[in-house]
Amino acid sequence: MVLRQLTSSAKSRLQLSRKLAERNIPEDVAESVLDRFQEVRLIDDAEFADMWVRSRAQSRKLAKGALRRELADKGIDSDTAAAALEQLSDEDEEAAARVLVERKLHPGTDLADRSERDKTTRRLASMLARKGYQPSQAFRIVGEVLASRAGYAGEDGPADGLPYD
DSSP: OHHHHHHHSOOOHHHHHHHHHHTTOOHHHHHHHHHHHHHTTSOOHHHHHHHHHHHHHHHTOOOHHHHHHHHHHTTOOHHHHHHHHTTSOHHHHHHHHHHHHHHHSOTTOOTTSHHHHHHHHHHHHHHHHHTTOOHHHHHHHHHHHHHHHHTSOOTTSSTTSSOOO
8 A cells, every 4th residue: 555655656654654544554664664664765755845946946936935845744844844845045036936927927917007006016925925936035036026017127126106116
């Protein structure tokens, strides 16, 4: 059963432990099996965390905060998660956020209209927040993308109303 779980996709030790518990496998037997799988490196939480971070950061454009929460949900300890998250630079994270904002910015949005620009800013910053980006970072990136799309920062400064950092 554990091998079948691992053939479909990599799993953390906690995920496999939960699957065994669902099947009413006695805890001592489950631990013994998982220990053996870990010993022969069929289970490796550090490798799983590295793969998870690469995959989710690339496909979902998630920020480090969201990835850290997902890893914790999968039973990855904070030191292992921190090591896996080191592969993402702050520049990579920002670039991913910019790509998302550019992709989600509706063509034809009237950025000269203050209320439309504010509504778009809130919508895009909220989308980034759901992906784990810090609010100040989200508003700054959205403001910069909107300013570059409009060709100027506007007479009121950046679109988010916050000063540039």
